[in-house]
Amino acid sequence: MEKLIGACILGQSGGPTSVINASAAGVFIEALKQDCITDVYGAKHGIRGILNEEFYDISKEDIKELELLKTTPSSSIGSVRYKLANPEVDDSDYKRILEVFKKYNIRYFFYNGGNDSMDTCNKISKYMAKSGYKCNCIGIPKTIDNDLVATDHTPGYGSAAKYIATTMMEIYEDACVYDTPMICVCEIMGRNAGWLTAAAALASYKGHGPNLIYLPEVVFDFDKFICDVEKCYKENNHVLIAVSEGVKTKDGKYIPEALGEMSLDSFGHAQLGGTASILAQKVKEHFGCKVRAIEFNLMQRCAQHLASKTDINEAFKAGQIAVRKAISGKTDKMIAFKRNYKGGKYQCQYTLVDLHVVANDEKKVPLDWINDEQNNVNEKFIEYALPLIQGQMAAPIEDGLPRFAKLNKILK
DSSP states (O other): OOOOOEEEEEEEOSSOOSSHHHHHHHHHHHHTTOTTEEEEEEETTHHHHHHTTOEEEGGGSOHHHHHHGGGOOSOTTOOOOOOOOOTTTOOHHHHHHHHHHHHTTEEEEEEEESHHHHHHHHHHHHHHHHHTOOOEEEEEEOOTTOOOTTSSOOTTHHHHHHHHHHHHHHHHHHHTSSSSOEEEEEEEOOSSOOHHHHTTHHHHHTTOSOSEEEOTTSOOOHHHHHHHHHHHHHHOSEEEEEEETTOBOTTSOBGGGGGSOOOBOTTSOBOOOOHHHHHHHHHHHHHOSEEEEEEOGGGGTSOGGGOBHHHHHHHHHHHHHHHHHHHTTOOSEEEEEEEEEETTEEEEEEEEEEHHHHTTOOOOOOGGGBOTTSSSBOHHHHHHHGGGGOOBOOOOEETTEEOOOOOOOOBO
């Protein structure tokens, strides 16, 4: 197949991760090597940067700084939360994107993100094809939530899981130091899928983790929760609990909804947070002991100092392969990961899946990975997660602090 000749552009969307820039590095460095790619751009704040005709000229960047993106957290070109309308209802954004693509002869479009981002990539791909404009569109997965379907795991998850497990081990050591009773409730991200919260079990696997783990895959019952805590409390005066921010009661309500209205984000999703505080208050009222509520919040997303080398390398490779697949003629696809074992050693195989399969769907923790009491996970999860958190690859150190990439960010 004849290669398209023209520019490429990468946009990033959704929440930051420790390795989203590693995927960007993979795209940029690989694209700069390709003769058929005339210009390499980074969209300023994702799809909004394309709509506003604001993107960075990556050819003006120092290659050493692009290499440093591998160990620089978050999105160095800026992320966004912007949902494209159904083109059948409102195609104004799509017309604008097509106008910009034609103006700059953009023939390769890469979008790096989660569920909603793959939906955006899918919609743009379909619109370009319908308009007769040749542009190969490839989605690059990214989400600490690990909830994209059709892929074994997602870039960002391994590093976030490693941070959660390590931090839980440290909290365990702190919470158990005194001879007085104490209960600690830790809130971990995860709207509908409990992959991140389940990672707390890796700390327990090493003997320094939570007694109880609650995932959104099963209904959260207040009375059962108190009974679970009471049982652990009687056995040991120190109880450590990990709970997903997205756990729901039997009537489908998030825990914070018990206290009032919840605000929505730009995608119409409930703005979560506050689960640990509410549960801690209920525990304190019941047991009358010292109780702490800890919300992991943003720290779990971009803790590059604990990033998994496996995660970084896979994220970078995903960006490279996205470029290679696009110039080979592939479009309307997402890079997906397939797990293999050779000689008992974990390996990652890179495949392609249709974007429409991934868009707006969710992969949850299998129910048979959750224990019978529905307050922890079993060895099946441990076997799944361990290979993803292996290795260290921290940023270089200057003056005792990490040296992150410093891009020129010269607008086209």
